[in-house]
Amino acid sequence: MLKLDFDNFLNATGEIGFVERSLASLVYVNGLPGAGLQELVVFESGEVGQATALFEGSVEIMSFSRTPVKVGSRVARTGRLLEVPVGEGLLGTVINPLGHSVNALKPLMNVHEMRFVEVVPSGITSRSRIKKSLETGVSMVDLLLPLGKGQRELVIGDQKTGKSRFLLRALLAQVKVGAVGVYAIVGKDQISIKQIETTLSEMGILGKVVLVVSNGDDAAGMIYLTPYTAMTIAEYFRDMGRDVLVVLDDLTVHAKTCREIALLGKRFPGRNSYPGDIFYTHSRLLERAGNFLTTRGEVAITCIPVVETVQGDMTGYIQTNVMSMTDGHIFFDHNLFSEGRRPAIDPFLSVTRVGRQTQTQLKREIGKELITFLRDVEKLHNFASFGAELGEHIKRALAKEERVRQFFDQTAHDRIPGPLQIIIFGLVWSELWEVKSEIEIRGDIQKIIFQYESKPDYRKRVDAYVQSCNSVGALLKRIDGFNTSPSQVPGEAK
Numbered sequence: 001m002l003k004l005d006f007d008n009f010l011n012a013t014g015e016i017g018f019v020e021r022s023l024a025s026l027v028y029v030n031g032l033p034g035a036g037l038q039e040l041v042v043f044e045s046g047e048v049g050q051a052t053a054l055f056e057g058s059v060e061i062m063s064f065s066r067t068p069v070k071v072g073s074r075v076a077r078t079g080r081l082l083e084v085p086v087g088e089g090l091l092g093t094v095i096n097p098l099g100h101s102v103n104a105l106k107p108l109m110n111v112h113e114m115r116f117v118e119v120v121p122s123g124i125t126s127r128s129r130i131k132k133s134l135e136t137g138v139s140m141v142d143l144l145l146p147l148g149k150g151q152r153e154l155v156i157g158d159q160k161t162g163k164s165r166f167l168l169r170a171l172l173a174q175v176k177v178g179a180v181g182v183y184a185i186v187g188k189d190q191i192s193i194k195q196i197e198t199t200l201s202e203m204g205i206l207g208k209v210v211l212v213v214s215n216g217d218d219a220a221g222m223i224y225l226t227p228y229t230a231m232t233i234a235e236y237f238r239d240m241g242r243d244v245l246v247v248l249d250d251l252t253v254h255a256k257t258c259r260e261i262a263l264l265g266k267r268f269p270g271r272n273s274y275p276g277d278i279f280y281t282h283s284r285l286l287e288r289a290g291n292f293l294t295t296r297g298e299v300a301i302t303c304i305p306v307v308e309t310v311q312g313d314m315t316g317y318i319q320t321n322v323m324s325m326t327d328g329h330i331f332f333d334h335n336l337f338s339e340g341r342r343p344a345i346d347p348f349l350s351v352t353r354v355g356r357q358t359q360t361q362l363k364r365e366i367g368k369e370l371i372t373f374l375r376d377v378e379k380l381h382n383f384a385s386f387g388a389e390l391g392e393h394i395k396r397a398l399a400k401e402e403r404v405r406q407f408f409d410q411t412a413h414d415r416i417p418g419p420l421q422i423i424i425f426g427l428v429w430s431e432l433w434e435v436k437s438e439i440e441i442r443g444d445i446q447k448i449i450f451q452y453e454s455k456p457d458y459r460k461r462v463d464a465y466v467q468s469c470n471s472v473g474a475l476l477k478r479i480d481g482f483n484t485s486p487s488q489v490p491g492e493a494k
Contacts (some may be wrong), residue, residue, distance in 0.1 A: 004042040010076040017059065017075040019043075025220035026052075026264045027061040027069045032077055035059045038118055040082050044074040048098075050082055050221065053265060060265060062221040064098065081118060084229050086236035087111035091180070092207040094197060097214055097225035115236060117228050121287035128298050130291045133358040134245075137173035137415030138166060140408045143367050143425065144347045145330055146355035149243055149300035150291030153352065154322055156307045156314060157332025161344050163306060164196065166330075167247050170304065172203050173415055179243040181209035184230035187216050187223040187253040216253075223257045231288045234301050241296030246289065250306035251282060255318045272317045283325045314349070328352040342409055347371060363418075365472050366425055370404065377401045403428045406441055416445075419466040420452050426479040429472070 010016060017031030027049060035041070039051045041061055047069065053060035063069050084099035089110030094102050101108050130148040147153050155163050171181040183200075185193050193213050200206040212230040214223045227248045234244040248254075255278060262275035270276045282305075289303035307322050312334055314320075323329055328351040337344035356364060377397055390398075407428050410416065416424070424445060427433055433441050451458050469475040 004040075004046065004048060004078065006042050006044045006046065006074070006076055009042055009078050010074075013077045013079055015077050017041075017077075019069055019071050019073045019075060020058070022069050022071055023264050024068070025063050025261060027063050027075075029059045029061055029075045030057065032059050032075065035077055038081055040078045040080050041075050042078055043069055044076075045069075049075075052261075062224070062261065064219055064221045064225070066217070066219050066222075081116050082225075083114040083116055084232055085111040086113050086115050086233055090210045090233060092209070094193075094211040094213055095229075096218075097212060097222050097229040099229065102213065113236070115232050117225065117232050119232070119235075119288070121284060122290070122292060126293055128291050128293050129357075130300075130354050131298075131358060132291075132300070133355070133418075134300075134302055135173050135177070135418050136166070136170040137417070138169055138343060138410060139416050139421045139424070140343060140345055140347065141166075141330065142418060142421055143363065144371055145328070145345070145350050145352045146359050146363070146367070147302070147352065148291075148355045148358040149302055150289065151328075151352075151354055152286050152289050152303045152305070152326040153355075154305055154307060154326040154329035155332070156309055156319060156323075156329050157344075158309050158312060158334040161332040161334050161337045162342060163332050164249070166332075166343050166345075167249065167304060167306070168196070168199055168203070169410075169415060171200070171209060171245060171247065172205055174243070174245045174302075175205040175208045176415075179208075179245055180234075180237045181205070182230045182234045182237075182244060182246045183209055183211050184227045184246070184248045185211065185213040186226045186248065186250060187214055187218070187257060188249075189216050220257050220261050223254065224261065227251070227254060227285055231285060231301075231303075235288065238292060238299045238301050239294065239296075241294065241299055243299060244301045246301060246303045248285075248303065248305040250308055251322055252306075252308040252318055255282070274317060278318070279321055279325070282322060286322075286325055327354045341405070342411065347374065361470055362422065362466075362472070362475065366422065369429070369472060370425075374401070374404070399434065400428075400431065403433055403441065406438055407445075414449075416449060417452060419463050420448055422466050422469075422475065423448065423462065423479070426475045430476045430479050432480060 015032050015034055017029040019027055020030050021028040035051050035054065037051055037054065041049050041051060047065035049061040049063040051059050052062045085108065087110055089108050093108060096102055130150045132149040134147040134149045135142055136147065157163055175181055183196065185196060197211060200209055210233055212226055214226045230246055234246045237244050255274060258278055258281055259274050263269060263273060267275050286303055286305065289301045291298060291300045305322060307319050309319060331346050331349040332344050333346040336346060380394055380397055407424055452462060
């Protein structure tokens, strides 16, 4: 926890206040006539807080202390706004929202710069059109719901539907291509935090990720601060010329914390008792992401906020609020999850607004073919449910759908590079795998991925082949080279 010298600030400002009332995370202080909004204050115990409202003769302070502040405690102004340390030394660490390592045995090293947590988002003149594709390694997303670097894409769904697995896989894919990951864990329990840290370590990417965490039993002020600290750290790496992927997990807990603080402060409640400025609270956070023009070229902060639904209801206040300020959403359906789909993404209820403009012509055509086919086959399922006798063309379409589902089905640690997604699509679409069993198809997919990851020459030839195809027709012409040997590039002599 941040510790400041009370006596030094008391002597520097010459103002002293006394706590007259303490309501959980909100403290009301008499005195401090020169206090300003967002100013940092220090209690005589060494704990800190932030001024959130000014009244005649008193100041409302949001405390960052886990233990309640005692009535009668002395308070001093600091004349400073809240800052957190940033630097390369944060990579691979787990910190709290005030920028201190949560592990006392692992203090932060090589962190010398301080940055304000509250900043005005960069204006339009410093931003550029989103042009580069952001690969997640998840075939369904990369082909049907593509993301661009600098995009803000909401991930939405019920608890335990595989959202965290997708987020970790996206981090893995981006770290592999040189980006920095910032994962904000907002108000979760210790077990969830440890699981995410352990998974990142097992993936071998913890050293390229910064974890900003707050526990469910932390002060409301700490939970409120978590995503803002994460975005501040992301802006530092952006200014160093490095693309950043920020995960905010999740804004539902953050919104509930904002509601708690607002109701304790007797602010006028709006819909569902959330404060009227909850839209502003989240939008000024998400506006800090984007594709930026910097002295080091175009650098992107891609933001993936997470919002939880209850029984698949996407129409809640916070859900629709965050939808309206993002560039699309990926919906995880609990029914699909129960059926065994991994990832349990509903492509018909999911949207991406700017990702398609970053795709190649071939990928756009593949996405169009797939989504049209899946819509058509959905109608066939409705027809088949009446018990009608199925014609041969319907049976072939349903069998093809099953192969497409197997292609989209990925385990928690599977990451399929973009060129291989195109190759595997070609094998599925050309019906070369029509006679193969599910086990054989999965085995061939794993062989192709292994060859691509382990043999540079093979990878180079596959990449060149994919780049030479500008349409689905051109892709399918020579795709049969994979039918007999997954280690062979299409068009090569067998």
